Amino acid sequence: MSLFSINQIRKTFTNGEVEEEILKGITLTLKEGEIIALVGASGSGKSTLLTIAAGLQSVTDGQIIFEGKNMSAMNQEEIRKIRASQFGFVFQFSHLVPFLTVEEQLQLMLDVSEYQLKKDEQKKEVNRMLELVGMNHRKNAYPSSLSGGEKQRVAIARALIHQPKVLFADEPTASLDSKRSKEVILLIRQLTKDLNITTLMVTHDKEMLAFADTIVKMSDGVIVHKKESIK
Amino acid sequence: MNLAWKEMKRNKVRFLILGSIIFLISLLTFIISGLANGLSQDNASLINDLPEGHFYMSKDANQTYNLSQIEPDIQESLITKQSDTIALAIQMGFVHDPHNKQQSVAFVAATDSPIFDEVEAGEVILDSSMKEKGLKIGDIVTNTQLSGDLVVKGFVKHKKFSHAPVALINIEDYKEMYRVDKMQFIFIPGEQSSEKFNGYESFSKREFLQTIPSYNAEQMSLNMIVWFLVIISGMLFAIFFYMMNVQKIGLYGILKAIGLKTSKLFNMMWTQMMLITSSSLVCSIAASQLFNEIAPVEMPFRLTMSTTIQLSLVFFFIGFIGATLSGIQIKKIQPLQAIQQGEI
Ligand SMILES: Nc1ncnc2c1ncn2[C@@H]1O[C@H](COP(=O)(O)OP(=O)(O)O)[C@@H](O)[C@H]1O
Ligand SMILES: [Mg+2]
Numbered sequence: 001m002s003l004f005s006i007n008q009i010r011k012t013f014t015n016g017e018v019e020e021e022i023l024k025g026i027t028l029t030l031k032e033g034e035i036i037a038l039v040g041a042s043g044s045g046k047s048t049l050l051t052i053a054a055g056l057q058s059v060t061d062g063q064i065i066f067e068g069k070n071m072s073a074m075n076q077e078e079i080r081k082i083r084a085s086q087f088g089f090v091f092q093f094s095h096l097v098p099f100l101t102v103e104e105q106l107q108l109m110l111d112v113s114e115y116q117l118k119k120d121e122q123k124k125e126v127n128r129m130l131e132l133v134g135m136n137h138r139k140n141a142y143p144s145s146l147s148g149g150e151k152q153r154v155a156i157a158r159a160l161i162h163q164p165k166v167l168f169a170d171e172p173t174a175s176l177d178s179k180r181s182k183e184v185i186l187l188i189r190q191l192t193k194d195l196n197i198t199t200l201m202v203t204h205d206k207e208m209l210a211f212a213d214t215i216v217k218m219s220d221g222v223i224v225h226k227k228e229s230i231k
Numbered sequence: 232m233n234l235a236w237k238e239m240k241r242n243k244v245r246f247l248i249l250g251s252i253i254f255l256i257s258l259l260t261f262i263i264s265g266l267a268n269g270l271s272q273d274n275a276s277l278i279n280d281l282p283e284g285h286f287y288m289s290k291d292a293n294q295t296y297n298l299s300q301i302e303p304d305i306q307e308s309l310i311t312k313q314s315d316t317i318a319l320a321i322q323m324g325f326v327h328d329p330h331n332k333q334q335s336v337a338f339v340a341a342t343d344s345p346i347f348d349e350v351e352a353g354e355v356i357l358d359s360s361m362k363e364k365g366l367k368i369g370d371i372v373t374n375t376q377l378s379g380d381l382v383v384k385g386f387v388k389h390k391k392f393s394h395a396p397v398a399l400i401n402i403e404d405y406k407e408m409y410r411v412d413k414m415q416f417i418f419i420p421g422e423q424s425s426e427k428f429n430g431y432e433s434f435s436k437r438e439f440l441q442t443i444p445s446y447n448a449e450q451m452s453l454n455m456i457v458w459f460l461v462i463i464s465g466m467l468f469a470i471f472f473y474m475m476n477v478q479k480i481g482l483y484g485i486l487k488a489i490g491l492k493t494s495k496l497f498n499m500m501w502t503q504m505m506l507i508t509s510s511s512l513v514c515s516i517a518a519s520q521l522f523n524e525i526a527p528v529e530m531p532f533r534l535t536m537s538t539t540i541q542l543s544l545v546f547f548f549i550g551f552i553g554a555t556l557s558g559i560q561i562k563k564i565q566p567l568q569a570i571q572q573g574e575i
Binding site for chain 2: 051057080083095099104107111112
């Protein structure tokens with residue numbers, strides 16, 4: 001069953017007088033629990049596609065259907081609600097809130113997603129998630145005292161704590177060295193599989209590609225190649 | 232989760248700087264306003280401290296109290312009609328104290344009324360500031376235009392006119408000193424609207440104060456400074472919150488991206504504004520009240536609680552407007568902006 005489908009979307013940016021079409025009719029379907037890896041040269045429109053799918057910017061034309069509802073026709077508040085409760089995000093940088101401790105980052109996400117939990121259950125859930133990403137020992141630390149890899153692990157925990165249906169990740173390992181990259185990739189692999197979370201991810205990481213159900217290659221705003229693994 | 236408080240706790244220095252600027256500027260406003268009020272008291276507490284009511288001067292006096300004259304028959308009929316009506320006369324002058332030093336005073340004569348203590352001929356009641364000059368009850372003071380002496384019968388608090396201490400004397404002595412036989416103006420206490428009498432002009436307390444030379448100019452410039460400070464502090468508020476918000480565009484974007492409502496971001500900003508403003512105001516109110524207590528007697532300073540509260544409310548209002556105006560940009564922030572901006 002398709003959870004998420006992208007139908008013929010187009011995106012045009014206007015820079016002064018110049019109009020530039022960045023996405024030129026993209027169609028893509030994500031099944032529940034599926035992991036799709038987006039690859040392609042820099043500037044081919046991967047990030048634009050990902051952020052549009054995640055409801056972070058609007059389309060010029062086409063539809064995004066999530067759980068049977070057309071997101072491109074929704075207002076800001078409806079999209080915000082979906083983002084808060086059904087989506088998780090990991091980007092190249094962790095984008096943690098500088099004045100919150102690791103633990104508070106996750107609590108904030110639970111608050112925002114209106115994930116109904118009692119106080120002590122909330123604590124337990126936060127601890128469990130921090131345990132999963134191996135950050136429980138730093139739960140009272142502020143982001144400024146964490147390394148890049150640690151921050152990214154917290155960002156992953158924050159993206160998944162509220163048990164979203166879809167995880168969007170845009171080159172989550174681009175700012176890390178190869179050893180840390182590997183750790184983060186393994187973590188995302190394991191968690192999305194364990195929690196059965198549908199994932200759309202821009203990555204060039206070999207391990208991740210081997211693990212993905214589908215690899216979609218983009219070039220100049222169109223999908224040029226689509227490979228489904230035979231797992 | 233209380234984001235507003237958590238952020239302030241984590242960024243103490245930034246918020247302390249903002250707080251201390253609000254503290255300083257509100258303290259300055261309180262002090263200047265205390266001085267304005269103090270000077271106003273020093274200039275005219277004799278009039279200021281009268282109950283609400285109306286003043287009457289003769290029309291031909293052209294709004295100058297010491298040119299005004301009240302006809303005795305009018306005065307009589309008015310006092311008969313309303314018994315607490317007062318007829319007054321004021322002249323600036325001098326007394327010689329027992330050490331033969333000349334002290335400038337405002338001689339005031341008034342008809343019998345509960346507002347002014349009774350003075351017999353040969354007696355004088357002085358404003359308590361004269362105590363600082365070494366005068367005490369029973370001392371004898373003189374005036375060159377008066378044949379007899381004046382015995383200091385007592386002191387009253389806060390009775391000043393045109394920056395001089397009031398010397399309340401008997402009408403007979405007054406008439407002898409200034410060779411007049413008529414009072415200058417009438418004061419009728421009461422909230423009722425003014426009545427019209429032929430040949431007389433009526434003034435509210437406020438209007439009457441403004442006929443006193445120097446009072447108007449003095450108060451106007453001080454009030455202008457006060458309002459100037461209030462406006463400057465409003466602008467400072469707006470500028471500071473604006474700069475803070477600009478620095479926080481990335482943060483707001485992230486919070487929006489993960490799904491925080493824009494209204495929550497506004498609440499966060501308002502909470503911070505309220506916390507900073509109220510703690511700074513508490514400090515500056517305490518400091519200005521302390522100043523009120525320890526200000527030297529020669530310095531006319533009077534800051535009432537009601538003025539303080541009024542100004543504080545104005546500060547809150549201005550802080551709110553300033554923060555909100557500068558916060559309108561929060562509404563426009565796109566979550567994507569923050570993500571593309573890189574790490575915050
Ligand atoms: N907000 C924008 N305004 C104008 N051009 C944009 C904007 N966002 C992206 N682009 C352009 O769209 C193209 C694709 O960008 P992007 O989706 O980030 O590519 P990728 O992630 O594949 O490297 C680039 O040429 C970029 O300059
Ligand atoms: Mg990109």
